[in-house]
Amino acid sequence: MVATGAIVVVNGLNPLSLMALAMGGALAQLAVGIAMLPKLSSKNAQNRLNAPLPLTARAEHPATANSTDDIPTPGDFKIYRQAELNRTTASLKANGAILIAGEDGSGKSVLAGAVVENLQDEGFMVAFIEPATPKQMLLEIAHQFDIPTEDLEGKSLTADKLKRAIADFLESNTAFLVLDDAHACDAKFRMWLKQLKRNGVPMLLLATDPPRSDVFINVPRIELKPLPEHAIREIMVQTAIERGIELKPSELSKLQERAGGNPMLAARAVDEEYLGLELEGADHRRYFDITPLILLVGVVFVVMRFIGLGTSDQALYIFGGIAAAIFLGLSRLLYNLPRESQRIR
Structure with missing residues (x-):
């Protein structure tokens, strides 16, 4: 019964409509097929x-x-990101702040280690810290800069006094802050870093998918590509x-x-x-960007709708309108998906 209905519908279309319908169907199948294929890392x-x-x-x-x-x-x-290393080092020496963003495992920490080594070889003071509680990070910065953490009575400085002592030290000395996984730090600590940046303190921030807020909003960034x-x-x-x-x-x-x-x-x-582990498939998720193809298919269905209107073919007119609406919604959905660099984990 379904096959008979399909034959009746096809027989009701003129050759031009059949050609447009076949072209649209072929493009739709091609788009779906490509969307299901993972992107291979090798070119050929x-x-x-x-x-x-x-x-x-x-x-x-x-x-x-x-x-x-x-x-x-x-x-x-061996450093494989020499260009990024040179740009980062030059930016820090110019008393600037810079953000290195990239997926987990992309080499941010390795690159930061090379930057720290280069700066220390040139005689600069560098504090390299990792996420912890705000008080622990402040103490770590003070220890690496040899800033006293106790007052004259032998009492430990509070967090606010540590911030003031570190800020005074950075204002009177040429020193650099390097913070790994800055996105995982407390928001108040990042706001303090933002204040240091306003005062011209050079700092290097490393982050995975950093939020567009506080210190990250106005720091130039380098995106690490694969x-x-x-x-x-x-x-x-x-x-x-x-x-x-x-x-x-x-x-x-x-x-x-x-x-x-x-x-x-x-x-x-x-x-x-x-270790002899048998694993199938890829550890990453890299995809073809088929948005242009989806848009092309949508254009084809819009053209089909106008063809149906011009030839008074009601079936082709309705089919083209419905298909164009579906593909328009699909294109908007793909546009709102995260970028490839944010999907790889």
């Missing part, structure tokens, strides 16, 4: 074949034997060497798809392989 198969091979595999390939210098030896440190494939491959190769395991290029490619561009997930994927 050729990039995988040309990607750096592990050291054990390079011994079997003389053509790549001389390129092992690009991969750090076990225990060596690392390129060659960097993730080097991290995985180095981790495999440290674990004493050998990974074939095909195994590295499979693990790399699970890690995406996240360096922490890359190391974790190798650890899971080392």
Whole structure:
């Protein structure tokens, strides 16, 4: 009965309407199909074949034997975000505040450690603190700057007196504050940081999805993007060497798809392989942006509606109107979804 009804409806349309209807249906199926596919971390198969091979595999390939210098030896440190490191250091030296935002495991703490090391090598005083209670963080800052935490009578300074002592020290000395996971700090503590920023105190804040309020609202930010494939491959190769395991290029490619561009997930994927854990699927959630395709499908259905109006085809006119309304709502829904960098965890 359903098939008979469908045939009657199709027979009632003119060839132009049938062509528009078929085009709209094909685009809708394509949009749904693409939306269900996860985004692979590699661009194509050729990039995988040309990607750096592990050291054990390079011994079997003389053509790549001389390129092992690009991969750090076990225990060596390599910074993969040199541009961000230079910009951050320059901003701090200019008595500015800067925010580094990125997903968990993207390398914020590693980058901050490199910044602190560079500043300390140049003789600057730096206090690196992590989230705790406001009083504990104030005490940690005071200890790292060698600021007295007791008064002349030997009593511990209150939080307000510690804030005043630290502010006075920063006003008369060139020193830097580096706060990891600043989004997890108490709101009142962040307001105090905002006051320090107004007074010109240079500070580096690290945060995952920072709120658009208090100190975060007016601090220039650097968004850490996923690392390129060659960097993730080097991290995985180095981790495999440290674990004493050998990974074939095909195994590295499979693990790399699970890690995406996240360096922490890359190391974790190798650890899971080392432990013999069988995991399916990707550890990240990166998707194609199909919003333009959805909008294109909506335009097609609007055109179908006008075609139905011009040809007095009531069925095509009604179908195009309903479909256009559905796709308009779907496009608004996709527009309100979090960005890709906020969806990866």
